[in-house]
Amino acid sequence: MKTVAVIGAGPAGLVTAKTLLHSYPPGTFRVSIYEQSSRIGGLWAVESAAEDGLINPEMRANFTQFSISFSDLSWQSINLDIQSNAGRSNETVFNDAHTPIYPKAWQVNRYLQQYFKKFLPPDIVLYHTKVKRTERIVHQDGSAYWKVTSVNSQSKEPIEATSIFDYMIITSGFFSRPRPINCELHGVTPGQDPTRVMHSSHFRKLSDLSIDNKPLRKGKVLVVGGSHSGGDIATSIAFQTSNDRYSPSAELTEGIEPVEVIHVVPQPLYAIPPFIQASSEAHAFVPAEFVLFYLWRRPPGPISFLFGKTSPEIAQGMQIVLQCILDGKKPNFSSQTKDNKTKETFPPYVTINESYGEFVRSGAIAPRVGRLLRLAKQQTQISSVPKFSNLNDSGLLCATVANGSDVTRIEDIAAVVYATGYTASTALDFLPDEVKTLLEFDPSYPRLPLLLETDFLTRTAAVADLAFTGFSDGAAWGIMEMQAHLIAQRWVKPELKGIQKEAAADILSRMRDLRQAMLSDKSAVPQHLFGDFVGFMEQASRELNLERLDMDLGGQQGPVFPARYKFPGTDDTEAQRTMAKLQQVMLGAMYQGAFVARATFRAMQGTWNACPFPNEDPTAIASFHPRRPTHSDFDFEYLYIERHHPGIAAEGPCQEERHLVYRYSEVKDQISVWTTEANNQLTADSLYYILDFKSSSPLSQTESWTAIGHHESAVAKTDLTYTFYFSGVALQKFSIETAKAVNQDTEEKAAIEFVR
Numbered sequence: 176m177k178t179v180a181v182i183g184a185g186p187a188g189l190v191t192a193k194t195l196l197h198s199y200p201p202g203t204f205r206v207s208i209y210e211q212s213s214r215i216g217g218l219w220a221v222e223s224a225a226e227d228g229l230i231n232p233e234m235r236a237n238f239t240q241f242s243i244s245f246s247d248l249s250w251q252s253i254n255l256d257i258q259s260n261a262g263r264s265n266e267t268v269f270n271d272a273h274t275p276i277y278p279k280a281w282q283v284n285r286y287l288q289q290y291f292k293k294f295l296p297p298d299i300v301l302y303h304t305k306v307k308r309t310e311r312i313v314h315q316d317g318s319a320y321w322k323v324t325s326v327n328s329q330s331k332e333p334i335e336a337t338s339i340f341d342y343m344i345i346t347s348g349f350f351s352r353p354r355p356i357n358c359e360l361h362g363v364t365p366g367q368d369p370t371r372v373m374h375s376s377h378f379r380k381l382s383d384l385s386i387d388n389k390p391l392r393k394g395k396v397l398v399v400g401g402s403h404s405g406g407d408i409a410t411s412i413a414f415q416t417s418n419d420r421y422s423p424s425a426e427l428t429e430g431i432e433p434v435e436v437i438h439v440v441p442q443p444l445y446a447i448p449p450f451i452q453a454s455s456e457a458h459a460f461v462p463a464e465f466v467l468f469y470l471w472r473r474p475p476g477p478i479s480f481l482f483g484k485t486s487p488e489i490a491q492g493m494q495i496v497l498q499c500i501l502d503g504k505k506p507n508f509s510s511q512t513k514d515n516k517t518k519e520t521f522p523p524y525v526t527i528n529e530s531y532g533e534f535v536r537s538g539a540i541a542p543r544v545g546r547l548l549r550l551a552k553q554q555t556q557i558s559s560v561p562k563f564s565n566l567n568d569s570g571l572l573c574a575t576v577a578n579g580s581d582v583t584r585i586e587d588i589a590a591v592v593y594a595t596g597y598t599a600s601t602a603l604d605f606l607p608d609e610v611k612t613l614l615e616f617d618p619s620y621p622r623l624p625l626l627l628e629t630d631f632l633t634r635t636a637a638v639a640d641l642a643f644t645g646f647s648d649g650a651a652w653g654i655m656e657m658q659a660h661l662i663a664q665r666w667v668k669p670e671l672k673g674i675q676k677e678a679a680a681d682i683l684s685r686m687r688d689l690r691q692a693m694l695s696d697k698s699a700v701p702q703h704l705f706g707d708f709v710g711f712m713e714q715a716s717r718e719l720n721l722e723r724l725d726m727d728l729g730g731q732q733g734p735v736f737p738a739r740y741k742f743p744g745t746d747d748t749e750a751q752r753t754m755a756k757l758q759q760v761m762l763g764a765m766y767q768g769a770f771v772a773r774a775t776f777r778a779m780q781g782t783w784n785a786c787p788f789p790n791e792d793p794t795a796i797a798s799f800h801p802r803r804p805t806h807s808d809f810d811f812e813y814l815y816i817e818r819h820h821p822g823i824a825a826e827g828p829c830q831e832e833r834h835l836v837y838r839y840s841e842v843k844d845q846i847s848v849w850t851t852e853a854n855n856q857l858t859a860d861s862l863y864y865i866l867d868f869k870s871s872s873p874l875s876q877t878e879s880w881t882a883i884g885h886h887e888s889a890v891a892k893t894d895l896t897y898t899f900y901f902s903g904v905a906l907q908k909f910s911i912e913t914a915k916a917v918n919q920d921t922e923e924k925a926a927i928e929f930v931r
Contacts, residue, residue, distance in 0.1 A: 177204050177666065180323050180340040183347035183602075184210035184300050185217020186287060187645030187655045190245055191346050193294040194659035198744060199667055207338070209325060211305040215291050218350045219283045229350065229376045231411075232281035235449075237403050237527040238651070239276050239462045241736040241757055243283055245656050247745055248290050249738070249752040250274045255282055275810075275841055276462055276760070277449055303329040306605045309343065311638070319640050342666060346644045347602040353377075354621055356399065356593040361551035363572065365593075372550070372572075375400070375408045375594035381415045381434070384590035390419065391434055394571050394589025399547050401440030402702060405594035406526035409438040412592070413539040414530065414801055421800040421814040423858045436540045437585055439547050439576055441697070442524045445497040446531040448904050450774045452503055453765065458878050458901065460774040461764045463527055466500065468709055468734040475731065478713035480631070482706075483685040484692050484699040487520030494523050501532075503878065503903030521698040530801065532904075533780040536931075543585070545578035553586055599646065600624050613637040620690050622648055623704060628682040630661045631715050632705060636679065639669075649703040653737035657715040660742060664719065709735045716740050726754050733761070771868050771880050772846050775899050776811060776839040778906035781931075785817065788910065788926035793820050797929060799837065805859060809838040814857060832856070835863065848884065866897060878902065892916045907931075 179195055181188050188208055195204040214220045221232040236243050240250040255274060275282070310322040321340045326333045353374040356365060365372040371384050382388040384396060398409045416434045419425065438444075450460045470478070485493075498504075534540040553573040572588040600618040603611070603625075614635055615626040627635055627643060631654075634642045642662045645655040692699045705711070712735050716723060722741045725733070733739075738753035763769035780801055784793035799813040817833040834856035836849040846866040849859040864884035884895035896912040908930045915923040 176202055177342060178340045179204050179206050180321060180338070180343045181206055181208045182306055182343070182345045183217060184208050184215040185346065185348060185350075185645075186219065186652055187346035187348055187650070187659075188217070189215065189287060189291055189295065190652070190656050191344055191644045191659040191662070192299060193245075193290075194656070194663050197294060198660065198663055198742060203667060204663075206299060207340075208300045209304050209306050209323075210300050210302050211328070213302055215300065216284050216287045217348065219280060219287060221280050221284055230280050231379055232279065232284075234280045234407065235275075235277045235529070236280070236283060237277075237407075238464055240274060240278055241462075241734075241738065241753065242464060242468075243278060243652055244286065244737060244753065245290065245652060246737045246740060246742065246747075246750045246753075248286070248293065249749045249756070250278070250286065251752055251756060252749065253282075253286050253289055255285055301325070301327075303327050307335065308605050308607075310607060311610055311641075321640065342640050342642070344642045344644060344662065345602070345646065347599070348645045348650065349599045349648050350597040352598050352601045354595040354598045356547070356550070356591075356595060358547040359549040359551075361549065363550050363552060371590040373590075373592055375404050375592055378408060378411070378592050381412065381419065384412075384434075384592075391589050394587045395435045395437050395585070397572075397574055397585065397588045397591045398436060398438045398594060399591065400594030400596070401442060401444050401524045402594070402596065403526050403528075404596065405438065405440065406444060406446060406528045406531045408592050408594050409436050409540050410528055410531045410534060412436050413534040416539070417800050418802040421857065422802045423805060423855065425857055433539070436534075437588075438540050438542045439574075440524060440542055440544055441546055442521045443544055444531075444542060445494075445501065445523050445525045446528050446535070447497070447500060447525055448532065448774065448777055449527060449529055450770045450777075451500055451904050452901070455499065455504060457765065458503070459765045459768070460770040461761070462770075465734045465761065465764075468736070470709065470713075470731045470733060470735060473709060473731070477717065478710055478731075480707055480710040480714045482704060484688055484696075485522040485701045486699070490520045490522045490698075497523055497525065499903070501903045502905065503901065522701040524702045529777055530780055533777065537781040543576055543578075543583065545576040545581070545583065547574060548577050548582075549575035550591065551575075553588070596621075596648070598624075610638055610641065617690070620693060622693070623686065623690055626683055626686045628679045628686070630665055631658055631711065631718070633658045633662050634665070647703075647705045649706060651708050653735070653740075654708065654711055654715075656737055657712065657719070657740075660719055661715065712737075712740065724750060724754055726751075727758055733757075768868050768880070769844055772844050772866070772882075773839060773841070774901075774904070775868075775880065775882075775906065776813075776837070776846055778899075778901070778904065779837070779909070780813065783929040783931060784820070786928045786930060788928050793930075795820050804838065805836075806838070808840060810841040811839040813837040846882070864893075864895060890917065 181192050192206045192208055195206050212220065218229050221230060244250055251274065253274065304325050304327050306323060306325050308324045311319050312322060313319045321343045322337060323340060323343065324335050324337045326335055353376050356372070363372060371386060373383070377383065381390055385391050396412055398405055398412070412434060413436050420433060447463050449463055451463050451466060453459045453461045453466065531540065535542060551573055553571040572591065574585045574588060576583045576585060598621045600621065603616065616624055618624055625643070625646065627633060627646070629636050632647055633644065644658045644662065689700065689704060724739050724741055724747070736757065738750040741747050741750065760769070779799045782796060782798045785795040785797045786793045795817050797815065797817045799815055802812055802814055804810060804812045813836070815835040815837055834851040836851060836859040838847050838849065839845070848863045848866070850861050850863050852858045852860045864886040866882040866884050868880060868882045878901045880899045880901070882897040882899070884897070886893045894914045897909060899909045900907050908928060910926060910928045912926045913924065917923065
């Protein structure tokens with residue numbers, strides 16, 4: 176029996192332990208998992224109402240349930256009842272109707288709890304146990320073993336314990352410690368100043384941004400960081416600001432100006448909504464990764480894993496594809512002329528985010544491209560006479576941002592949230608120095624601290640008994656599962672042909688080039704160093720001789736997800752269930768208009784000019800203000816406010832304001848419109864009508880969608896026809912045609928067009 180120490184009980188640690196115990200004959204491996212906290216889950220170790228995790232439990236994942244899962248456990252087998260304790264019962268609960276396509280953080284935690292319960296013995300994890308140091312003992316014949324020394328934090332006195340293992344796998348990933356802000360600090364100490372300067376993992380609510388835990392009454396909020404977490408934090412601050420102003424309890428914040436969010440990003444950020452059009456020809460809306468991870472996007476034949484520096488040509492090609500996703504046009508790569516190849520040829524940064532783009536459109540978020548150079552206390556002059564002027568601490572900060580040779584100063588900053596990610600270096604402190612040397616460890620490259628050239632970024636040939644799972648920024652769950660099988664296969668069958676020396680040398684060379692680019696040519700460094708998910712999954716599956724489950728998708732068709740690959744000796748019942756769900760979702764989107772209501776609801780956010788048709792001049796200003804749902808049956812909600820246009824003189828009596836509440840239910844994939852209470856126009860009262868989306872075919876060339884609403888009262892019947900005109904993911908305009916029948920002989924008709 177081979178003994179293995181697994182360091183970390185997050186997703187990578189759990190799938191690694193499960194693979195070692197279940198994918199080979201019982202008794203092949205004996206596994207111990209070291210976990211320094213009190214629970215499994217790693218980054219996802221958050222309960223539904225917890226505030227002590229690294230992330231907000233209500234944060235929605237950037238990827239769908241098909242990506243955030245392992246091949247042998249379907250989300251349809253997960254009990255997401257918020258009142259239940261996932262560890263109490265062995266019963267499999269099918270709760271598919273309440274499983275969102277994009278799960279929340281606490282729901283991902285629930286998935287991992289049930290994965291652990293199904294596949295691993297409860298005593299496999301050593302909780303509250305931190306690995307203090309390790310020692311690699313090498314025999315004369317070249318074989319080696321690991322001596323692991325740990326400390327249990329629950330002990331009254333820190334007593335060291337030592338265990339011996341044949342192998343060690345580090346699965347603690349890149350999220351061991353928040354990475355500090357990377358700029359000059361003058362008179363500023365993060366976490367210790369009256370002006371709040373904090374890592375994104377510490378932000379939960381607006382009051383966190385002020386020293387007195389009250390809403391900010393002056394200044395701007397600076398968000399630094401251009402990847403997923405930067406977009407998420409900027410959106411969260413803008414959304415909470417909107418909620419505080421337009422929720423039923425908004426009178427508590429009356430008179431407080433909205434927070435201005437300045438988002439500093441190193442490159443332009445492409446904010447892709449969770450649901451996008453399937454293609455420029457098919458205007459059905461599908462989950463974004465159904466497009467981004469689609470197999471047919473790659474050339475015919477075997478698909479291989481690609482990584483390395485990004486050339487200007489590839490960077491511009493990526494920008495063209497992303498821009499076409501946003502605006503709905505067909506890619507035109509012939510536009511890559513010599514003249515424009517020199518412009519903005521950096522790799523694009525992408526975030527999957529529900530409403531970042533809409534907040535930018537409305538002005539609530541102001542992106543600034545550049546790098547933060549300096550953060551300092553802002554001082555004010557007490558006297559306007561230069562000779563007698565003194566400087567006084569204003570309680571605010573100022574920032575210096577550089578974009579090439581352009582340098583900008585941002586003043587009046589009341590709080591700073593730096594979404595700089597995490598460093599993995601501290602998770603490697605226990606490794607002996609001689610092993611770190613063999614791994615080419617260098618903490619000055621936080622995104623690439625190790626060079627692992629063997630078995631798909633899991634090992635180095637110089638230390639064959641040490642492996643890593645999920646040790647790269649943005650490592651997907653499918654990649655973790657593939658890596659776990661590659662490690663196990665190598666240790667069970669070491670005679671198998673491994674990577675050739677020439678190929679290994681090429682991989683090392685490309686990794687070293689990436690490190691050099693991080694210092695001297697940041698424009699060649701991609702957002703995710705090893706982000707070719709489709710290439711990784713396909714090439715790794717060939718290495719493992721895996722069968723791909725295509726079902727009704729055909730050969731090189733459909734998106735890539737973990738459940739599509741069948742591992743030998745495993746029960747594929749759960750994978751088949753996931754694949755059936757995947758096909759159901761795809762068919763619903765492509766032929767039944769699923770997710771159109773969701774995409775439409777998202778795109779309605781912001782301010783519109785209401786123009787009575789066929790006149791072109793606006794007579795009213797209509798605004799959709801996002802806020803938290805005020806009823807548990809709904810997932811998203813707007814307060815709709817319609818005001819008389821200030822530039823138009825009112826004729827006769829004029830209703831200055833009209834309030835409605837628009838709601839979206841994910842379970843029903845449905846938009847509903849509600850009236851508000853007469854004495855509190857911020858509170859929903861009764862159902863006005865439901866929008867029923869109609870379309871002859873989601874695959875048609877038209878970019879418009881129609882929804883029908885009907886309202887009947889004691890005195891009149893009203894039919895409403897909404898027509899939404901999209902260009903890509905953006906709603907360019909929409910119209911409402913109203914036919915109101917007061918009695919059998921009278922019908923009143925009106926039409927209003929809403930434009931930006």
